[in-house]
Amino acid sequence: MRITVxxxxxxxxxxxxxxxxxxxxxxxxxxxxxxxxxxxxCGACTVQVNGVAQRSCQMALxxxxxxxxxxxxxxxxxxxxxxxxxxxxxxxxxxxxxCQSGQIMQAAALLATTPRPTDTEIDDAMSGNLCRCGTYPxxxxxxxxxxxxxxxx
Amino acid sequence: MSRLGTITRRSFLVxxxxxxGGVAFGYYKYQQDPANPLTAAAGETVFxxxxxxxxxxxxxxxxRAEMGQGIHTTLAxxxxxxxxxxxxxxxxxxxxxxxxxxxxxxxxxxxxxxxxRDSRMKxxxxxxxxxxxxxxxAEATGGSTSTVDAFTRMRKAGAAARAxxxxxxxxxxxxxxxxxxxxxxxxxxxxxxxxxxADLATDAAKLTPPADPVLKDPKAWKLLGxxxxxxxxxxxxxxxxGFGIDTRLPGMLFAxxxxxxxxxxxxxxxxxxxxxxxPGVKAVVDLGDAxxxxxxxxxxxxxxxETLKITWGPAPYPExxxxxxxxxxxxFDGAPNSTLRDDGDVYKAVAATKPIRxxxxxxxLAHATMEPMxxxxxxxDGTLTIWAPNQAPTVVRDKCAEAVGIAADKVTVHTTFxxxxxxxxxxxxxxxxAAKLAKALPGTPVLLTWTREEDMRxxxxxxxxxxxxxxxxxASGPTAFKAAIxxxxxYANQAKRILGMAPPGPDKIAVEGAFDQPYAIPNYRVSGHxxxxxxxxxxxxxxxxxxxxxxxxxxxxxxxxxAGLDPVQMRLKLMATESPVSAKVVAAVAEMSGWGSPLPxxxxxxxxxxxxxxxxxxxxxxxxxxxAGIKLEKMWIAQDMGQALDPRNIEAxxxxxxxxxxxxxxxxxxxxxxxxxxQANFNDYDALRMQQMPVFETRILQNGAHxxxxxxxxxxxxxxxxxxxxxxxTGKRLRELPLNNAVTFA
Numbered sequence: 071m072r073i074t075v076x077x078x079x080x081x082x083x084x085x086x087x088x089x090x091x092x093x094x095x096x097x098x099x100x101x102x103x104x105x106x107x108x109x110x111x112c113g114a115c116t117v118q119v120n121g122v123a124q125r126s127c128q129m130a131l132x133x134x135x136x137x138x139x140x141x142x143x144x145x146x147x148x149x150x151x152x153x154x155x156x157x158x159x160x161x162x163x164x165x166x167x168x169c170q171s172g173q174i175m176q177a178a179a180l181l182a183t184t185p186r187p188t189d190t191e192i193d194d195a196m197s198g199n200l201c202r203c204g205t206y207p208x209x210x211x212x213x214x215x216x217x218x219x220x221x222x223x
Numbered sequence: 224m225s226r227l228g229t230i231t232r233r234s235f236l237v238x239x240x241x242x243x244g245g246v247a248f249g250y251y252k253y254q255q256d257p258a259n260p261l262t263a264a265a266g267e268t269v270f271x272x273x274x275x276x277x278x279x280x281x282x283x284x285x286x287r288a289e290m291g292q293g294i295h296t297t298l299a300x301x302x303x304x305x306x307x308x309x310x311x312x313x314x315x316x317x318x319x320x321x322x323x324x325x326x327x328x329x330x331x332x333x334x335x336x337x338x339x340r341d342s343r344m345k346x347x348x349x350x351x352x353x354x355x356x357x358x359x360x361a362e363a364t365g366g367s368t369s370t371v372d373a374f375t376r377m378r379k380a381g382a383a384a385r386a387x388x389x390x391x392x393x394x395x396x397x398x399x400x401x402x403x404x405x406x407x408x409x410x411x412x413x414x415x416x417x418x419x420x421a422d423l424a425t426d427a428a429k430l431t432p433p434a435d436p437v438l439k440d441p442k443a444w445k446l447l448g449x450x451x452x453x454x455x456x457x458x459x460x461x462x463x464x465g466f467g468i469d470t471r472l473p474g475m476l477f478a479x480x481x482x483x484x485x486x487x488x489x490x491x492x493x494x495x496x497x498x499x500x501x502p503g504v505k506a507v508v509d510l511g512d513a514x515x516x517x518x519x520x521x522x523x524x525x526x527x528x529e530t531l532k533i534t535w536g537p538a539p540y541p542e543x544x545x546x547x548x549x550x551x552x553x554x555f556d557g558a559p560n561s562t563l564r565d566d567g568d569v570y571k572a573v574a575a576t577k578p579i580r581x582x583x584x585x586x587x588l589a590h591a592t593m594e595p596m597x598x599x600x601x602x603x604d605g606t607l608t609i610w611a612p613n614q615a616p617t618v619v620r621d622k623c624a625e626a627v628g629i630a631a632d633k634v635t636v637h638t639t640f641x642x643x644x645x646x647x648x649x650x651x652x653x654x655x656x657a658a659k660l661a662k663a664l665p666g667t668p669v670l671l672t673w674t675r676e677e678d679m680r681x682x683x684x685x686x687x688x689x690x691x692x693x694x695x696x697x698a699s700g701p702t703a704f705k706a707a708i709x710x711x712x713x714y715a716n717q718a719k720r721i722l723g724m725a726p727p728g729p730d731k732i733a734v735e736g737a738f739d740q741p742y743a744i745p746n747y748r749v750s751g752h753x754x755x756x757x758x759x760x761x762x763x764x765x766x767x768x769x770x771x772x773x774x775x776x777x778x779x780x781x782x783x784x785x786a787g788l789d790p791v792q793m794r795l796k797l798m799a800t801e802s803p804v805s806a807k808v809v810a811a812v813a814e815m816s817g818w819g820s821p822l823p824x825x826x827x828x829x830x831x832x833x834x835x836x837x838x839x840x841x842x843x844x845x846x847x848x849x850x851a852g853i854k855l856e857k858m859w860i861a862q863d864m865g866q867a868l869d870p871r872n873i874e875a876x877x878x879x880x881x882x883x884x885x886x887x888x889x890x891x892x893x894x895x896x897x898x899x900x901x902q903a904n905f906n907d908y909d910a911l912r913m914q915q916m917p918v919f920e921t922r923i924l925q926n927g928a929h930x931x932x933x934x935x936x937x938x939x940x941x942x943x944x945x946x947x948x949x950x951x952x953t954g955k956r957l958r959e960l961p962l963n964n965a966v967t968f969a
Contacts, residue, residue, distance in 0.1 A: 084520060085502075085503075088520065088522050088523075089522060091522075092520050092521055092522040093520075095521070096477050096519075096520035096521055096522070097520060099471055101462070101466075101468075101469035101471065102461070102462020102463065103462070104466075104468070104593075104594070104642070105468065105521070105595065105672070106593055106594075106595070106675065106905075107675040107904050107905050108525070108674060108675055108904075109675070109904050109905075109906070111904055111905040111906055112593070112905050114593060141462070142461065142462035143461075143462055146461060147461055147463075148457045148458065148461050148463060151457070151460070151461070155457075155460045155461060158456075158460040159452070159456050159457060159460055162450075162452065162453055162456060162871060162872075162875070163456075163460070164291075164453075164455070164456055164459035164460060165291030165292070165293070165875060165879060166290055166291030166592075166593065166594075166640070166641060166642050166643045166644075167291070167455065167458075167459030167460075167464055167466075167640065167642070168466060168592075168593040168594045168642030168643060169593050170459055170460055171462045174460060192913070193913050193914035194914070196912075196913045196914075197912045197913055197914050198912075199913070200593070200905060200909075200910060200912065201593070202591060202592060202593050202643050202645075202883070202910060203291045203593075203643065203879050204878055204879040204881070204882030204883060204911070205875075205879070206882070206911075206912075206913040206916045207878060207916060207918075207919055208875070209913065210913065210916075
């Protein structure tokens with residue numbers, strides 16, 4: 071089966087009912103997308119499917135089809151951070167860091183459709199992304215900051 | 224009896240000797256440094272267990288679990304400061320499991336003394352525990368001790384390396400070392416000649432470093448005391464940080480495990496016929512008390528486990544939550560395990576008045592780290608290699624060695640980043656499972672990942688606890704305060720697991736946060752009653768403080784209201800001579816929050832204070848009544864850790880600790896039915912989400928005499944501050960957690 075991840079076509083051999091999360095992590099070795107709950111409750115596995123934030127633990131490989139999958143590895147690298155990642159570093163958001171791939175992918179999808187989100191819009195978009203370290207105040211500040219910066223670009 | 228156990232028995236003699244008036248026994252061994260576990264690779268020079276000089280900078284071994292608290296950054300800064308490095312020249316690595324990295328401060332945290340009181344007895348006992356730490360040699364992260372433990376040692380490691388680098392430069396330049404200075408990772412001569420450390424490293428490593436190098440005056444610090452960019456931040460925002468679950472090795476299999484839901488019970492039999500027939504399943508392995516499935520991906524392992532038909536034995540504890548708490552309550556019937564505070568005559572004082580009596584209760588709690596338990600293991604040629612997100616690498620090493628029947632020196636432990644720890648990863652169960660599984664699959668690396676459900680239902684829980692409170696107050700303040708606390712012992716549970724025995728004596732952890740608070744109440748008694756209930760319990764961020772602060776600070780609030788006293792003014796008076804540092808923390812939070820100023824209708828504030836891990840912390844929360852329920856508006860936190868090494872990181876820990884405490888207070892509850900935990904995932908064991916966040920304001924104070932921990936102390940006051948605010952808002956005194964059993968939150 072062929073899927074497109076971060077713009078690159080990838081051949082995968084997993085069964086069609088395998089959740090995309092495990093295809094990414096175990097078949098393709100792309101470990102930036104995290105396993106948190108396996109039930110769509112925590113958001114750690116959030117990726118973008120055609121630009122829309124989705125829980126990769128809830129999407130079967132067989133349903134991916136020709137959709138464009140974007141993971142945390144696809145939006146920036148340590149050498150070339152995206153604006154959102156730069157802002158995340160400036161605000162020193164991450165603590166344990168485990169949920170942050172999902173937080174960033176969710177925030178990126180939010181800013182794509184809502185360039186200047188209010189606190190309420192941020193809360194609505196981010197409420198499915200759990201963080202046990204409690205980095206929420208810095209996440210919210212970072213999203214506001216990123217929104218301003220992206221508008222200037 | 225394990226090696227650890229033998230050494231520990233001896234070390235208790237050390238404690239006895241110390242308490243009798245001097246640390247004499249075992250001093251020679253204490254003086255000996257354990258061998259340096261590092262060996263230099265090509266292009267590297269190793270100076271001591273903490274400092275490796277490479278061509279492109281300095282790698283600092285930061286041997287404490289990075290579980291979010293930013294410890295790698297702060298520990299690296301201790302070395303970098305003394306070596307005069309630029310921050311971009313610094314890297315951090317966890318390093319190997321070794322007694323060279325023993326945490327000497329963590330043992331002292333269990334001593335039965337109130338931290339806020341400095342006494343000769345306490346000092347001697349703490350010194351003795353440092354010696355004990357060295358004997359045990361346990362490398363561990365916990366008790367908010369990492370910076371306390373490293374503060375002098377790692378600065379000296381940096382200063383010693385700097386000294387020989389300067390000496391090597393002096394020899395090369397044929398000048399006196401006193402004429403040279405260091406800056407930006409280089410030695411600099413008066414006329415401007417600049418020799419990078421990398422060029423001097425080989426020569427310098429041949430010199431004998433000073434045993435007791437002089438440390439910089441803190442006034443000259445450039446890195447310490449400032450907010451540094453965390454060394455792990457870029458990796459953590461790009462998905463490139465290596466958590467345990469991200470370990471990938473050539474030819475590896477992916478596994479998962481099912482252990483008995485009746486914790487501590489037996490596995491009687493299992494049928495794996497269906498699982499073995501599933502495509503992708505490579506092995507079904509009997510681990511004795513659990514079954515593991517290894518497959519070509521983790522999801523296949525999960526699905527295969529669902530097909531197993533397993534017969535479990537009964538639970539070794541009562542089957543329901545009510546029955547478990549009834550069992551805990553029985554501990555009140557026996558003599559107390561400890562009465563670590565007994566000022567005045569509380570019985571006489573209570574009898575002389577009309578006392579207030581109240582019973583408080585808190586539930587069992589799970590840690591629920593974001594990264595589920597996991598470990599990777601490879602057993603080959605009689606050696607075992609483990610990759611594990613863990614808080615106690617030497618314990619993981621020894622327990623895995625024991626489990627597969629090889630010597631500890633045949634085990635290598637790689638400590639990865641931890642996707643949350645909170646005390647859960649001070650345990651070693653997941654690593655031992657991976658080790659046993661790897662032994663059954665020699666030559667094949669295997670990553671064992673728990674499902675969220677397995678994680679939620681196989682924790683070492685924060686114990687449930689009950690407190691019976693009695694007290695009285697008049698216009699002068701509280702005249703009597705008596706607390707009896709019944710709780711299963713975290714200390715005994717962990718000692719049995721790690722050492723094979725539970726040492727006798729007072730269990731400080733059971734009563735910490737209650738007996739050791741800086742209040743000059745004339746008649747003041749706190750006793751601990753230990754319950755033998757066999758539900759596995761462990762360290763949960765702030766441990767005993769997490770429940771005792773709720774009991775203590777809510778009941779103090781009850782006394783204040785009963786006597787018509789202001790909770791802030793009452794505390795300030797009680798602390799004035801007992802702990803001026805604590806009084807300043809309470810005064811700060813009162814000032815920040817505008818305590819006493821009028822609030823809009825439907826708003827109320829609550830205050831709580833806890834002195835834990837050497838760090839007084841006061842919190843005020845403002846809440847409001849909205850149509851959707853009680854809303855958290857704003858929270859103020861003031862904390863005094865003596866010396867703030869990295870203010871922005873400390874602020875993150877203050878807020879993190881408070882949110883962890885609020886989540887548990889509002890909705891955290893593990894319950895039992897038929898001997899099994901009823902919760903399974905984040906739908907029935909949730910935590911605060913972004914839309915429930917109050918606005919936070921923090922203030923760091925530095926009046927304390929000593930540097931102290933910051934990872935845990937903001938957790939304990941959160942629950943009582945909120946419960947006290949709810950009383951102020953609604954007049955309802957909530958004495959049981961979680962609060963959402965009694966009120967609705969927005």
